[in-house]
Amino acid sequence: MANILEREHKPIIHPCLYKDKIFRVYLEDANGEALIHCLVDKWTPSSCKRIKQLWEMHLSKVILAKGYSRIWAAVDTLKLAYFAHLFGFKDTENYVQDNEGTIRRLMVWPGL
Numbered sequence: 001m002a003n004i005l006e007r008e009h010k011p012i013i014h015p016c017l018y019k020d021k022i023f024r025v026y027l028e029d030a031n032g033e034a035l036i037h038c039l040v041d042k043w044t045p046s047s048c049k050r051i052k053q054l055w056e057m058h059l060s061k062v063i064l065a066k067g068y069s070r071i072w073a074a075v076d077t078l079k080l081a082y083f084a085h086l087f088g089f090k091d092t093e094n095y096v097q098d099n100e101g102t103i104r105r106l107m108v109w110p111g112l
Contacts, residue, residue, distance in 0.1 A: 051087075092105070
């Protein structure tokens with residue numbers, strides 16, 4: 001099991017890239033790789049559509065403009081993996097352990 005985004009286990013405050021009444025997106029720099037955190041407050045078909053639209057038109061471009069060539073997402077449930085697939089993230093064989101000790105599978109958005 002590869003832990004390619006290994007980092008120190010300490011509380012981390014991540015910069016918020018986007019926030020509204022539906023969801024928030026945070027960006028973590030993990031050893032020069034972009035690791036995205038998306039917290040959704042209200043799941044509906046329309047909120048999913050809105051998030052996807054903002055991802056494709058704005059958020060992914062903002063992250064890539066920061067110099068990252070790809071974007072990672074860490075998932076620990078099938079629901080989160082499905083959500084990441086909707087946004088173009090691909091499965092990998094890589095894993096990361098979060099600050100609470102949970103092992104999460106890494107998915108990658110290829111970017112460029």
